[in-house]
Amino acid sequence: MSTTSPSNAQPSTTQPTGGDKASAKSKSDWLAPAILTARTITAAAECAPFPYIKGVSGTVVILLETVQKVKKNREDLKELCESTTEIVMILHDQILAHGNTAVKFKAMCEELESYLAAVVFAVQNLHNPSKGFRKRVKEFVGSSNITDEIAGHQKQIQGICFKLKLLAAVDTNSKVNEMHAIMTAPSFVVTPPSQSINNCPPPSRIFQGRQIILAKMHKFFTPNSGKQLIYVLHGLGGAGKTQIALKFIQESSAKFSDIFLLDASTLDTINTGLKNIAVSKCVGDSAEDTLTWLQSKHGDWLLFFDNADDPKINLNKFFPQCNHGNIIITSRNPGLRAYGTHSPVSDMEDKDAITLLLQSAAKEGSEENVQAAAVIVKVRDLRIIEQFLIIEQELFHLPLAIVQAGSFILQSEDIAGYLTLYQKNRARLLSEKAVQSHDHYAWTVYTTWQISFDRLSPLATTLLQLCSFLHYSGISEDMFSNASKYSFPVWLPAKEELQEPLQFLSSFLDPTGEWSSLRFSEVTNEIKSYSLITFDAATKMFSIHPLVHAWSRNTLVDEAASRLCISSLLGMSIAEIPDQDITLASLRLMPHLGALSPFDAGSGAGFGAAFLYIYLSVSKLQEAQDLIEQVFDKYNLIFGEQHPATLEIMQRLGHTYSCLGEYKKAKELEVTVLEKRSKLLGEDHLDTLRAREHLARTHSDLGDFENAKELQVTVLEKSIRLLGRDHPEALMSMGRLAWIHSKLGDFENAKELRVTVLEKRTALLGQDHPDTLTAMGNLARSHSELGDSEKAKELEVVVLEKRTKLLGEDHPDTLLAMGNLAITHSELGDLEKAKELEVVVLEKRIKLLGEHHPQTLMAMGNLASIHSKLGDFEKAKEFEVTVLEKRIKLLGEDHPDTLLAMGNLARTHSELGEFEKAKEVEVTVLEKRIKLLGEDHPATLLAMGNLARTHSKLRDFEKAKEVEVTVLEKRIKLLGEDHPQTLMAMRNLASTHSELGDFEKAKKLKVTGLKKWIALLGQDHPDTLIAMGDLATTHSKLGDFEKAKELEVAVLEKRTKLLGEDHPDTLLTMGNLATTHSELGDFEKAKELEVAVLEKRIKLLGEDHPQTLMAMGNLAITHSTLGDFEKAKELEVTVLEKRRQLWGDQHPDTVGAMQNLAIMHRVLDKLMEAEELEQLVKQIQMSL
Structure with missing residues (x-):
């Protein structure tokens, strides 16, 4: 940040010696060049514009012209000198004490201008001045006989004017050299001041926040530390670095014996500032004299290097070489962190940003309102604060931008209007400086960055401008390095269309044509040195402040060409991403595609098809459809509908429709592609086979697995014949055929194919290759489908371990393996372990992919399922x-x-x-x-x-039966009588027959189902055991308890052996067997089993799980049967209380518990309690 300190510039002059004759001429000629200098500065301030400089220099012009035009005698001149000297001294003191925006300064200016205007008016109204009067005045002023008193006033005016001109010159870069030439001419000699002019101005009156940085600085600068302390504040221009330093100095001034402010923007300003210190302290007249003096001065002095932005300046040589003293540096160059402790100065906190906006706009002044504004950052319940919050977010918490917005609102009194104007005129509003300001900072948001931008090399400039079309964060080197590896396809885009991106990339290639990370680092480091970009070492990503990002685009001459160039670079990069990396890459690249609007640029450059994969990967399906349809129309127009390139795009359009769930539209396109490729390329061409495989997949999506199987078998046979059995595409086809067999319920054939794929991939690629691990995971699924969940778990553990080792814990493929293992744990009844794994998967996917990603939502759904199983x-x-x-x-x-x-x-x-x-x-x-x-x-x-x-x-069992009959008939027709889904439909219909009391019909269906399950999956498969248990239940309904017992004993033994004693399905069977023992009159045996079930469920699922409460209710019934009514009542009371707590009174299971407890009350002769419950049950049933 710039400063108005008078230390920032000083002409190289030779001090005059009192009455030296050689200085006589200079005494008579000093007014004319001084007036010219002031007028030059005024003109420069008018162009910039710099209202403060214009006011000061304009005042100086009036002062000097009045002195020049005075036409009275010596006493009048003396009186004028005394008056003006007094006023200017007051003016000068006010500037140094209060800053150039102080109210008193304004008043002094007005008073001075009013006084001088009156003098000018009086002089101009003198009648008939003699022709030689001016000559006599000049001779008089330059006379060696002038009194010491008048000479003293003259020197004071000269010195003060010199200081004022220095103040004015700080921010007038375009005129400083011209002024310097005038002031150093032989005819212009001044007397330098006798006191220090390196005083620091105070911070802005509306300074807000930054308490963490200030606290760190206060802790760092401790007196008598025994070493030189250096603190660096670095960050983007306009972030408030200088204001933080000034605030710290204001709060800590008592710590330091001397405080010196240096404008460190150039070598000249540093040297000049150091010279001023030497002169003011009477220790010499050079920078070296100052450094020598500071080295020998053992007090706690503070040297403040402000705006040390130029990376070419070696600042170290301007540090006193000693073990004492304190230095603060503000810079846009993060490289200066090497000098000492540092703090990055970035965007403000929410509450501080809003408070700053409120104060700069003068909308809210009280502490109460400021606190309310900070709170409303979150709750947003006041309209005016809402508007400020929106503005603050639009300005991205950058202090300078917020202050500029507040200044505009102060003038316009229209908050909502500012938002509209800002959104339409951002560049203009961020380029204009308000006349009234709260500090001495001369630049606007955009002009402060332009200074840095102008210093960049052409290549750095181009890189920054191209990045302005990307998202402002998440920019990585590999986006450009991947593009440099682009291999040109047969069709679009032609190499001729990519000359501009290729030329840009060539600047980062080494002599061998390989990507040079060193060269890329050199260029990005150049941009980083001005804080126009920042780098996150943890993520290896670059980011640009959003306002810099928007501003840098405004620097472009040909925006359309640059947009097309970066679009092409991004498309070239995407085309080189390996398939296994596309998920993570899509997440990184999607924000850039969103910022780029590839419908206008990307598709025009021929990379729309590449962008499609990114959209599909992150489920931006509508955008994907719009894009690929546009690309398809373009290819159709350029190449015609028969061209291979058009057919490829048509196939991708079909795939997009499938992703959208529009399978019929996908099938229509894929049939067309297959027919045209068969005709143009032949049945055995690889592109034809790929078209057939896409169509097979769409048939599967449509549930037409038989047609899918027929197509996929053809693909596999031709792939083996054309490519060989071990070719990756042949193995991929084999895996897809296995998946179709699985959908058809042919689990054995699916397993056989998956075993083959795994063996071949292991032999060809090794055990740790990603494709091998995918095959292993698929085989694990086959084991689960065949009921061998332990074998599935064994394989899935291997896959998870290998992926964790090879890809890391957070890779999408690792999380997929973890999710699969969670499902298998659930199948094995280890629900807590399943929940533990699924929670990890969900948390990592939220962090990695975001809350809305399809894989995140899948994990959330899986975790919901586990919660259901846990009750x-x-x-x-x-x-x-x-x-x-x-x-x-x-x-x-x-x-x-x-x-x-x-x-x-x-x-x-x-x-x-x-x-x-x-x-x-x-x-x-x-x-x-x-x-x-x-x-x-x-x-x-x-x-x-x-x-x-x-x-x-x-x-409504009749309605249920009607629907289930339809389902069974359709499944028999579509899938056959032996398909697992057909058998499940048969099981459901049998259960409904039981509910309707048609137990014989139910038994017939269940017997048929059991035989088919045994034939299909074997006697030990989980679905076979379910069918056996269902049949046992029907035997019980028919009164054949011995047969029921026989089946249930068999199911219990098998489940105990296969799943273990504690598996939920094992405990379910144990409970069913207990009920059958009760039906057979063996109540003690029933009680023994039910106690075991209850204890295990409490241990495994907890006391409140629905299955635990069911076991408790069953045990209560058995106690009742055994005559232990008090124990039965105790259990029933517990069941009712817990069900009420879980589900409320109206849940069917709660109502059932009420009825059971009411019966128990009647048995125990507690009729009032029984009637109370019965009445409640009646009311609930009526309400339902």
């Missing part, structure tokens, strides 16, 4: 509501992932007993899926089955 349905609901809201915002209401989230939320509503709400949501999901996917799509049938289950919860 924490409210927490599950909270997560699921969030997932649904974010997916609606991100993907729209009709996207498949949105509907999946909606279905999950419906299930949780059901678990909470909110069956009507669940039904409402499920009806919506079903209607949308029918509309989007058709009645026969697997996802539609799943929604139909979920709705049937809710009908059952609402006791």
Whole structure:
């Protein structure tokens, strides 16, 4: 920040010696050049504009012209000199004491101008002055007979005028040399001042905040430290570095014996300032004299180097070489941190920024209002404060910008109007300086940066300007280094179109044509030296202050050409990103694409297809569609619809439609691509095979797995024949075929293919290759599908360990492996471990990818599922509501992932007993899926089955049966009788028959289902054991308790062996077996089993889990059967209290607990308590 200290400039002069004859001529000629100098400064201030300089120099002109024109006698001249000297001395003292914006200074100026104007008027109205009068006055002034008194006044005026001119000259760079030439001419000799002129002005009267930095400075500068203390304040121009230093000096002036302010912007100003110290302290007349004196002066002096911005100046040689004294440096160059302790000066805190804005606008003056403004940063409940907060955010907390905004608002009295004007006229408003200011800083926001910008090399200038089209943060070297590796495709963009970006990149290549990080660092370091960019060593990212970012674009001559250049550079960089890195790269690059608006620039340069991958990766689906449709139209126009380049874009458009859930539109395009490629290139061309594979994937999305399988088998066979069985594309096709087999319920074939892929990738790529680990993870899924969750866990642990070692804990692929392992722990019944892992996954994805990323939302949904299994349905609901809201915002209401989230939320509503709400949501999901996917799509049938289950919860079993019959018929038709989803539909329909009392029909379906499960998956598969347990339940309903017991014993033994004694499914079977023992009259055995179940569930799930409460209720019934009614009542009371606490009175399970306890009260002859509960149950049932 600039300063008005008189120490900032001093002409090289020779001091005159009192009555030396050689000085006689100079005494008579000093007025004319002095007036010329003042007029020059006034003109420069008018152009800049610098109102303060204009006022001072204008006053000096009047003063000197009046002295020159005086036409009276010697006594009049003496009187004039005395009066003007007195006024100017007062004026000078006020400047030094209060700063050039002090109210008293203004008053002194007005008084001086008024007085001098009166003198001028009187002189101009003298009648008929004699022709030789001026000559006589000049002779009189220059006469050697002039009295010592008048000479003394004259010297005082000369000295003060000299000081005032120095003050005025500080910020007038364009005229300083001209003034210096005039002042150092032989005819211009002045007497330098006798006192120190290196005084510091006070800080701004509206100084705000920076308490952390000030506290650090106060702690740092301790008296008698025994060493020289140096503190550096560095940061962007306009950030308030000088103001912090001045505030510290004001608060700590008592610590220092002497305080000297030096303008360190140039070598000349540093030398001049040091010379002034020597002269004022009478220790010599050179910079070296000052340094020598400071070295020998052992007091706690302070040397303040302000605006040491020039990286070419070696500031160290201006430091006194000693072990004492104190130095403060303000600079835009962060490289000066090397000199000592430092603080970066960046944007202000919210409350300080708002307070500064309020004060500079004079809108709020009281402490109460200032405090309210700080609070309202968060709550925003007052309109005027809201407007200030918006302005402050628009100005990005930069102090100088905030002060300029406040000054404008002070004049206009229109806060909202300023916002509109600022948004439309940012450059102009940030370039204009208010006439009234709170400090001596002469530059505006934009002019202070222009000074730094003008010093940059052409290459640094270009880099900064190109970056102005990117987002202002997250700029990395690899964005440019990747672009330098760009390999040109066959089609767009042609090399000729990329000459400008190629020429720019060539400046960073070494003689071998390789990227030179050293050269890039040299250029970025140059820009960093002026704080126009900053670098984060932890992230390896550059950032630009948002206002500098906007301003640097204003420096461009041809904005369109620069936009196209950086767009091309970004497209070239994206094209070179490896597939495995695209997720993280997309997150880094998406803000830059958003800032760049590639529809105007990127697609025009031929890189729209490259940008597409970024949009899809971060689920910016509408933007992706708009972009690829525009690119497709362009290619169609340039090449025609049959051209390979057009077909490639058509295929990508189809993929985009698939991502949007518009599978039918995707299929239509992909069929066209396949037909055209088959005709143009032949059936066996690789591009034809890729088109067929895309179509196979879309058939899968549409639920048409048989057609998908047929297409994928053809792709695999041709790939093996053309490329070989071990080729990466052949193995990729094999993996995709395995996935289709899995969807078809053919888990064994899926496993067989996945084993092959894993073995080949291990042999070809090694155990640690990313593709090998992907194959291992896929095989783990096959093991889970086949019921071997332990084997799946074993493989997933290996994948997680290897990815953690190779990629790090936070890589998306590592988190994917962790999420898969969490699911397997859940399948194994280890819900707490599953929750622990899923929490880590969610936290890391939020940090890495953001709250709205699809992978983050997937983790949130998975964690919600685990909370449901743990019985924490409210927490599950909270997560699921969030997932649904974010997916609606991100993907729209009709996207498949949105509907999946909606279905999950419906299930949780059901678990909470909110069956009507669940039904409402499920009806919506079903209607949308029918509309989007058709009645026969697997996802539609799943929604139909979920709705049937809710009908059952609402006791509408006939409606449930109707829906379930439809689901079963469609699944048999689409998937066959033996598909797992068909068997699940059969199981659900059997349960509904049981609810309707048709146990024989239920038994028939369950027997059929069990046989098919055994044939499909074997006797030990989890789904087979579920079917066996369901059949046992039906035998019980039919009164065949021995048969039920036999089946349940078999299920319990298998689950104990496969899953362990503590698995939830094992405990469920144990409870069912206990019930069967009760039915057989073996109540003691039932009690023994139920006690074991309750104890294990309390230990594993906690006392409040729904399954724990169910076990407690079952044990209560058994105690009642055994005649231990008090124990039964005690348990029933606990169950009711906990269910009320969990779900409230209206939940069906709570109502059931009330009914059970009412029965127990009647058994115990507590009729009043029983009737009270029965009445409450009746009221609840009526309300529902």
